[in-house]
Amino acid sequence: MNVLAVQGILLAFALVVLLMRPYLGVLRRLGFGKRIRIEGPEAHYTKEGTPTMGGLLIIAVVIGLALALDLVDASTFAPLAALGLVGLLGAADDYLNAKTGDGIRGRQKMLWLTVVAIFAAQQIQRTYAIDAVAVPFIGAVQIEPFAYVAFAAFAIIAASNGVNITDGLDGLAGGTLIFAFVAYLVIAALNVPFAQPNLAVLCALIIGALLGFLWFNVHPAQVFMGDSGSLALGAALAVTALIAGQILILPLIGIIFVAETASVILQIAFYRVSGGRRLFRMSPLHHHFELGGWDEEKITMRFWIVGLLAAMLGVVLFLATVDRLA
Numbered sequence: 074m075n076v077l078a079v080q081g082i083l084l085a086f087a088l089v090v091l092l093m094r095p096y097l098g099v100l101r102r103l104g105f106g107k108r109i110r111i112e113g114p115e116a117h118y119t120k121e122g123t124p125t126m127g128g129l130l131i132i133a134v135v136i137g138l139a140l141a142l143d144l145v146d147a148s149t150f151a152p153l154a155a156l157g158l159v160g161l162l163g164a165a166d167d168y169l170n171a172k173t174g175d176g177i178r179g180r181q182k183m184l185w186l187t188v189v190a191i192f193a194a195q196q197i198q199r200t201y202a203i204d205a206v207a208v209p210f211i212g213a214v215q216i217e218p219f220a221y222v223a224f225a226a227f228a229i230i231a232a233s234n235g236v237n238i239t240d241g242l243d244g245l246a247g248g249t250l251i252f253a254f255v256a257y258l259v260i261a262a263l264n265v266p267f268a269q270p271n272l273a274v275l276c277a278l279i280i281g282a283l284l285g286f287l288w289f290n291v292h293p294a295q296v297f298m299g300d301s302g303s304l305a306l307g308a309a310l311a312v313t314a315l316i317a318g319q320i321l322i323l324p325l326i327g328i329i330f331v332a333e334t335a336s337v338i339l340q341i342a343f344y345r346v347s348g349g350r351r352l353f354r355m356s357p358l359h360h361h362f363e364l365g366g367w368d369e370e371k372i373t374m375r376f377w378i379v380g381l382l383a384a385m386l387g388v389v390l391f392l393a394t395v396d397r398l399a
Contacts, residue, residue, distance in 0.1 A: 078258065081138065081274050082281035088134045089285025093127075097289075097296055100124035105171045107297050123294060126167040128302015131282045132160040138278050147200050148261075148272040148316050151193045155308040158189045159233060163300035176300070186230055189308065194225035197315050207318050209390040228320055229311040235330030236307030237300060238337060238357050243292035245359060245373045249329045249380040250306055251283045256326045256384040257313050260391050264317060272316060279309070292370050319391050326387035329380045333357040 100106075106122035139145060139153055162185045166176040176182075197203065198221050205213040206221070216224070240246035258276035261269045286302075289295040298306075307330070314323040324331050336358035343352040353361040362372050 075262065075270065075273070077142075077270075078262070078274050078277035081142070081277035082284070085134055085138055085278045085281030086285040088138070089130060089282050090288055092130060092134070093285065093289050093296070096127075096130050097124050100126060100296070105167065107171070107299075120294070120297075123297055125171060125297040125299040126164060126301050127286055127290065127296040128298040128300075128305060129160065129164050129167075131279075131286055131298075131302055132156050132305055134282045134285075135275075135278045139275055142274065144271045144274055144278075146271050148269040149275045151196050151200075151316060152272070152275060152309045152312045154196075155189060155193050155229070155312045156305050158192075159186065159308040160301050160305035162186065162189075163302065163304040166304075167299040167301050170300075183230075186233060186304070186308070187226065190226040190229035190233075191222065193229060193308075193312050194222045194315070197225060197312070198222050201316075206321060207394050208321060209394050212394065225311075225315050225320070228315065228323065229308050231334070232311035232314075232323065232327065232330065233304045233307035235327065235334045236310070237303040239330050239333045239359070240298050240303040241357060242359050242363075242369050242373050243294040244287055244290050245329075245376055246298060246303055246306075247283050247287045247290050248373065248377045249327075250310065251280055251287075252377070252380045252384040253310055253326050254280050254283070254313070256387050257310070257317055257319075259388050260317050260319055261313075263392075264395070269317065272313065276313065279306070292373070319387075319394070322387045322390045322394075325390065326384050327380075328383040329376050333359065336361065 101124055105124055105126050107120060107125040136153055136157060139149065145153065162177070162182065166182060170176040198218055203221050204218065205215050208214050236246055236250065239249065254276045258273050258280065261273040261276060286296075286298065290298065310327065311320070311323065314320045336353055336356045340351060340353050340356035343350065354364040355361055359372050359376065363369065
């Protein structure tokens, strides 16, 4: 990790911590409080009214510092664009949810997310003329450009929704995102001979901003990330993985997001085929453990541990792939 990356982490952390309290005051005055689902766990009812849309501050700090540090190049344009464009979608959803109790309709949200995902995928493919993907232990495997764009867009949408689904406990999404971005910081820095120093520093800015956010988001949370943060950061994570050329290890590095999403899909499918029975006590997966008697802090910490180990394994797979390509 170079000096600029370390400085980026510290600077982004300090800015978020300094700006968060006045930002929380603005959110409270505007009435941007979280609406808790009635069908959710009863323990969450006390969180009603907690300021949300904290992700918007993360995005503003990251983009602002990226511009100030002159980090915008071919490797960082798409992640920054994903942060901004998907962040706007999430902010609109957070606003409507706080004011009316109902966010943007699922189909409308998916349409906007799909447009941004296809735009980012095309920009990445054209910028790098990608015609192959790195497969762990195998090396480069050829892929048609149109197939790559479709696959990349799917990955962006899946990651965005996966982080959004995971964002249900204090500190859960923020912590697991930090481990994922640390992994891709290492990958971007060590991706010899195609090291991407600006992308590594951008990852550092996101890590620092998330650490500052966690200062206020750990249990009991003073602020929630909201869709403005979870959707945008999930999309940015997938775009980062695509630019680093290591998208196929993202499901491992982001194993928590995969498990949370899979639990929702399996719950719905099992409910339909079994005539109303449930596979989990409640989905997403963190609610299953919560209703099983685990404390919120215990679930978060154990998911963090799994996320950390998965990130470490992802870096090991990356190194194995690099050795194969060499």
